[in-house]
Amino acid sequence: MTFRASVLTLYPEMFPGPLGLSLAGRGLREGRWSLDAVQIRDFATDKHRSVDDTPAGGGAGMVLRADVLAAACDSVGYDRPMLAMSPRGRPLTQARVRDLAAGPGVSILCGRFEGFDERLFEARAIEPVSIGDYILSGGEMAALTLLDACVRLLPGVMGAASSGDDESFESGLLEYPQYTRPVTWEGRTIPEVLRSGDHARIAAWRHATAETDTRLRRPDLWERHTGVRVQSPSGARRNDWDEDT
């Protein structure tokens, strides 16, 4: 079964872009997944082929029109989940990526300017999805990100490498740290346990470091994983990356 991706965008030339290279690109050429980029502007109806208009209530920028977007989405159909990339959407997770990758494919609507007329989400089964708490200039790179995450999980795309359960987030924890040769670099030596050949000790070390790193770097993940709230002495510091204040 081929995983079918359709992307609705004002910039179809951005696809497959980076997904035409490396393992995703090989998977595309081998027919393990397909990609179809639809030009939203083809569904404009006025003589200027306009896709956007000024925001109701005033303010800067332009808003994508619900009528044009709905016509574009209807042309693709709703036999697969239809997502709209939006910072107002539900944050994407590895669990959601797994669900999507196990299904027939996905359709992805890419915003530009100030985003979508909200009535689109009332009138059609379209789910807003965010890739994180920052603002991009358009949904295309968010769509590429989501597709990359899905495609690497498809059978045959990554081969034996790494679609495994060790990766960060698969267990609800960050992955343990990795090392490779040279054994000594700038005076720093790979942890002895990893060179011991003792598989039980290695597994125990990896599990312990995954837990410690998750607790220190991502107290939000740790809390979800264990149900235990991480107490920080200062109370102000949210995770290991934040500056002390």
Ligand code: SAH
């Ligand atoms: N005015 C909007 C942002 C528009 S950014 C707001 O403040 O909510 C323009 C487009 O880029 C969006 O419509 C969306 O498709 C895409 N985009 C920007 N940031 C994104 C994010 N974090 N996740 C997913 N898509 C994003």
